[in-house]
Amino acid sequence: MQTNLRPDLINTPKGIEAERILRSCVHCGFCNATCPTYQLLGNEDDGPRGRIYLIKQMLEGAPATATTRTHLDRCLTCRNCETTCPAGVEYGKLVDIGRAEVEAQAPRAPLDRLYRRVVRFGLLSPRLFKLALSSAQRVRPLLPTALQSRIPAPRMPGELPTARHSRQMIVLEGCVQPALSPDINAAARRVFDAIGISLVAAPSAGCCGAIEQHMNAEEAAKTTMRRNIDAWWPLVAAGAEAIVVTASGCGVQIKDYGHVLAGDPAYARKAEKISALARDPIEILLNEQPDRLAALKPRHARRIAFHPPCTLQHGQKLKGKTEKMLAGLGFALTPVPDAHLCCGSAGTYSIFQPELSGQLKQQKVQALETGKPELIATANIGCQTHLESGTPLRVVHWLTLIDPAAPLAP
Ligand code: SF4
Numbered sequence: 001m002q003t004n005l006r007p008d009l010i011n012t013p014k015g016i017e018a019e020r021i022l023r024s025c026v027h028c029g030f031c032n033a034t035c036p037t038y039q040l041l042g043n044e045d046d047g048p049r050g051r052i053y054l055i056k057q058m059l060e061g062a063p064a065t066a067t068t069r070t071h072l073d074r075c076l077t078c079r080n081c082e083t084t085c086p087a088g089v090e091y092g093k094l095v096d097i098g099r100a101e102v103e104a105q106a107p108r109a110p111l112d113r114l115y116r117r118v119v120r121f122g123l124l125s126p127r128l129f130k131l132a133l134s135s136a137q138r139v140r141p142l143l144p145t146a147l148q149s150r151i152p153a154p155r156m157p158g159e160l161p162t163a164r165h166s167r168q169m170i171v172l173e174g175c176v177q178p179a180l181s182p183d184i185n186a187a188a189r190r191v192f193d194a195i196g197i198s199l200v201a202a203p204s205a206g207c208c209g210a211i212e213q214h215m216n217a218e219e220a221a222k223t224t225m226r227r228n229i230d231a232w233w234p235l236v237a238a239g240a241e242a243i244v245v246t247a248s249g250c251g252v253q254i255k256d257y258g259h260v261l262a263g264d265p266a267y268a269r270k271a272e273k274i275s276a277l278a279r280d281p282i283e284i285l286l287n288e289q290p291d292r293l294a295a296l297k298p299r300h301a302r303r304i305a306f307h308p309p310c311t312l313q314h315g316q317k318l319k320g321k322t323e324k325m326l327a328g329l330g331f332a333l334t335p336v337p338d339a340h341l342c343c344g345s346a347g348t349y350s351i352f353q354p355e356l357s358g359q360l361k362q363q364k365v366q367a368l369e370t371g372k373p374e375l376i377a378t379a380n381i382g383c384q385t386h387l388e389s390g391t392p393l394r395v396v397h398w399l400t401l402i403d404p405a406a407p408l409a410p
């Protein structure tokens with residue numbers, strides 16, 4: 001695609017990157033076929049090709065409007081279009097540029113801005129979030145069934161192993177996951193302990209920065225990333241082999257630190273190193289010798305449906321790997337039609353786009369229940385919580401299915 005960027009963008013890092021991505025698009029429209037919002041709304045501007053064109057127009061000088069923002073807001077950032085695109089268009093990077101541009105040119109209404117700020121503050125304050133969640137969980141039994149399903153039941157972490165192994169890796173605790181599902185990282189610690197690796201956390205690390213980045217708070221996201229890098233650096237210097245990220249949404253973000261902080265002379269090199277160390281648990285386990293994995297056995301249930309989060313299959317390009325490992329360990333994976341499609345969780349999307357998000361959840365739950373599984377497993381806290389509110393089945397992180405502390409599956 002030919003481009004003719006605004007003079008203020010020419011030769012800037014943002015302009016160079018946008019131009020490179022825009023020029024790689026051949027406007028074929030193959031991506032529309034796998035875009036969940038295009039499928040739901042049938043509007044060119046609610047598909048990747050249309051959004052790319054809207055961003056191109058803005059960067060070439062056309063004024064951004066509230067309508068432009070609506071079409072970009074409706075994008076899930078699932079990056080399914082990247083997987084489909086034959087030309088390798090990096091849509092995720094382009095939509096970040098487009099969103100920052102529209103935010104600057106066509107600011108939201110004051111009430112909308114306030115609402116978004118409150119949500120951001122609530123999600124990024126672990127203590128406040130935990131307090132709000134535990135209060136809601138206490139009154140859950142008194143609420144109507146429709147509301148009950150929106151409040152996840154409490155989960156217990158169980159006993160944690162001590163850091164006894166010479167092989168050590170850093171684990172990211174994150175922002176909302178410790179309150180919503182402390183069993184995930186607890187299971188990760190026990191699974192890794194069983195194969196001879198101790199997971200250690202850096203207390204001053206927190207949210208990965210994805211929430212701020214997705215809400216167009218670019219500078220706040222960078223500050224968060226720098227704080228995490230500072231928190232992890234002593235452990236990296238002491239020989240930690242990797243940074244294990246049990247939420248695939250956070251994993252894709254940390255793998256992008258090097259790109260986001262490339263222009264920061266004080267942090268660029270460290271950010272690149274941190275990104276290179278970030279791993280989804282499946283990447284570690286698949287690289288271990290099979291005899292080390294002998295301790296890992298199916299727990300809870302054998303017949304499961306696996307939901308691969310977009311951040312795992314499209315963002316981190318780890319499609320099919322978790323399913324392969326679970327099948328190898330003895331689980332029976334039930335068929336899931338359209339497994340490439342987003343469940344509608346997509347970070348804060350379920351909060352700001354409840355209708356589209358709800359429709360996608362309904363479709364996804366139906367697909368996951370097709371093969372009559374005993375439970376649903378996934379790899380991201382956002383998808384877990386979102387799906388849980390739409391099905392009577394238990395929804396868990398797959399690591400809890402091989403947690404040595406859980407009873408063996410019959
Ligand atoms: S993003 Fe890729 S698939 Fe979509 S229109 Fe452009 S080249 Fe075609």
Ligand code: SF4
Pocket residue numbers: 034035036037038046047048051074075076077078079080081082091
């Ligand atoms: S990221 Fe997802 S929702 Fe957005 S344009 Fe691509 S496929 Fe569609």
